[in-house]
Amino acid sequence: MSRYFKYKKSVQLADDASRLGLAVELLPDLSPLLEPFDVDGRKVGNRLAVQPMEGCDAEPDGKPGPLTIRRFERFGGGGAKLIWGEACAVVPEGRANPRQLLINDANAASLGAIVQTCRETHRGECGDDDDLIVGLQLTHSGRYSFARPILAQHDPLLDPRTVVDKATGTKAGPDFPLISDDELLRLQDTFVAAADLAYRIGFDFVDLKQCHRYLLNELLSARTRPGRFGGSFENRTRFVREVAGRIREAHPGKIVATRMNVFDGAPYQVGPDGAGEPCPFASPVQSTWGTRANDPREPDLDEPIALIGLLRKLGVGLVNVTLGNPYASPHLLRPFEYPPPDGYETPEHPLIGVDRHFRLTAQIQSAFPDLAVVGSGYSWLQVFAFEAGAANVAAGRATFMGVGRGSLSQPDFGVRIASGEPLDPKRLCRTFSYCTALMRSKHNELGQFATGCPPFDKAVYGPIWDEAKRPSDQDFDRK
Numbered sequence: 001m002s003r004y005f006k007y008k009k010s011v012q013l014a015d016d017a018s019r020l021g022l023a024v025e026l027l028p029d030l031s032p033l034l035e036p037f038d039v040d041g042r043k044v045g046n047r048l049a050v051q052p053m054e055g056c057d058a059e060p061d062g063k064p065g066p067l068t069i070r071r072f073e074r075f076g077g078g079g080a081k082l083i084w085g086e087a088c089a090v091v092p093e094g095r096a097n098p099r100q101l102l103i104n105d106a107n108a109a110s111l112g113a114i115v116q117t118c119r120e121t122h123r124g125e126c127g128d129d130d131d132l133i134v135g136l137q138l139t140h141s142g143r144y145s146f147a148r149p150i151l152a153q154h155d156p157l158l159d160p161r162t163v164v165d166k167a168t169g170t171k172a173g174p175d176f177p178l179i180s181d182d183e184l185l186r187l188q189d190t191f192v193a194a195a196d197l198a199y200r201i202g203f204d205f206v207d208l209k210q211c212h213r214y215l216l217n218e219l220l221s222a223r224t225r226p227g228r229f230g231g232s233f234e235n236r237t238r239f240v241r242e243v244a245g246r247i248r249e250a251h252p253g254k255i256v257a258t259r260m261n262v263f264d265g266a267p268y269q270v271g272p273d274g275a276g277e278p279c280p281f282a283s284p285v286q287s288t289w290g291t292r293a294n295d296p297r298e299p300d301l302d303e304p305i306a307l308i309g310l311l312r313k314l315g316v317g318l319v320n321v322t323l324g325n326p327y328a329s330p331h332l333l334r335p336f337e338y339p340p341p342d343g344y345e346t347p348e349h350p351l352i353g354v355d356r357h358f359r360l361t362a363q364i365q366s367a368f369p370d371l372a373v374v375g376s377g378y379s380w381l382q383v384f385a386f387e388a389g390a391a392n393v394a395a396g397r398a399t400f401m402g403v404g405r406g407s408l409s410q411p412d413f414g415v416r417i418a419s420g421e422p423l424d425p426k427r428l429c430r431t432f433s434y435c436t437a438l439m440r441s442k443h444n445e446l447g448q449f450a451t452g453c454p455p456f457d458k459a460v461y462g463p464i465w466d467e468a469k470r471p472s473d474q475d476f477d478r479k
């Protein structure tokens with residue numbers, strides 16, 4: 001069986017899925033995606049979500065740049081009723097790249113313009129924006145902060161690939177200091193203040209980002225960390241519980257959300273044939289979250305489910321389920337046709353990766369049937385993504401389907417589905433990883449290229465791609 005996407009008809013895809021023993025179902029009737037849903041008292045007009053898709057195009061001070069505004073214009077006019085705004089750092093030292101958004105008083109007005117832009121274009125295309133919600137993903141990049149890695153724990157799997165001194169290439173050893181409890185306490189205040197600001201400037205929800213091995217995700221697995229934020233489940237989840245509780249207490253009517261890894265999995269490396277293989281590990285693995293200690297290739301959702309239960313009681317009403325690490329296990333996070341430049345060929349049929357997303361999301365949804373749960377990992381399915389989303393929503397395996405890479409190539413998918421117009425076959429994301437390649441390109445005067453979809457949004461990103469692919473020593477800098 002070919003591992004490449006070659007499906008002209010849904011029956012062919014369904015055949016491969018059943019041959020692989022997977023439960024990927026397709027429903028040609030897309031109407032379940034057009035049903036409204038109430039999230040914490042806010043009506044959301046359909047089940048289509050735009051996933052957070054960072055464009056690495058902010059100004060150096062963290063204000064949105066022209067391409068950031070353009071992206072939100074396109075998302076707003078696209079017809080999805082849930083727009084999950086991208087990663088926005090809460091402190092400068094927590095930015096993942098020098099062009100990541102940054103929330104603070106000085107940037108507040110221009111960040112607020114993102115929401116206004118979104119709403120205006122949405123009204124223009126859809127008539128009404130009462131049932132549109134727009135959120136902002138509040139983040140600290142932790143180990144993947146570009147200026148200097150900031151570690152919550154020592155991780156025997158990730159430390160050997162975490163460069164703490166770019167000049168010498170030194171990796172994080174046992175002596176490299178962890179972020180202190182006092183710094184984390186201050187950071188909690190910063191998250192609360194950032195949420196306050198985000199609501200004030202018009203965002204309908206804030207996301208406490210606990211995924212992709214950034215800081216709040218790493219804290220969840222900080223079993224070997226001493227002090228009040230490490231060790232026990234209670235300590236490891238303290239940061240996010242306290243922050244969520246404080247935000248909700250200060251803003252009882254507002255939606256508090258979280259994008260959470262429910263399965264970190266093992267880091268992968270390039271194997272002898274170019275395909276990814278899990279890095280060697282010694283059992284039990286203590287440094288991962290949602291992952292079986294004696295086999296980190298397998299999920300274990302007990303702790304993620306327990307945490308979501310606690311967060312729910314604290315008022316978190318919207319959960320976006322995701323997996324993996326963009327630097328160390330990209331195939332888990334976004335099943336792909338061709339790998340990003342710092343990646344490896346897919347170690348599994350991408351349908352297996354899609355199915356993993358669907359199964360784990362379904363497990364979370366079945367543990368919390370009334371919770372608004374967004375599923376991820378759809379784009380590899382190309383045109384069939386929406387039939388899969390309809391099947392998942394209709395069967396109660398997810399509340400919303402989230403579209404990531406596909407929303408860069410064809411942001412107007414929601415308008416098309418609502419009007420019964422087919423998707424444009426010429427702008428379907430093919431998961432060739434151009435967008436990730438641009439994200440990994442750092443060799444310009446800003447230290448970061450903007451990202452988008454070079455093949456299908458060519459007028460804007462074609463020239464950026466041409467510039468980025470010019471040979472350079474630092475081409476496709478590996479973090």
Ligand SMILES: Cc1cc2nc3c(=O)[nH]c(=O)nc-3n(C[C@H](O)[C@H](O)[C@H](O)COP(=O)(O)O)c2cc1C
Binds near residue numbers: 053137377
């Ligand atoms: C260029 C790019 C930017 C992304 N930015 C973010 C981000 O800001 N926050 C986040 O949680 N995930 C981010 N992701 C991950 C996506 O939201 C999504 O989970 C992933 O692409 C898988 O979904 P898909 O198969 O629909 O693309 C990004 C992915 C890509 C390729």
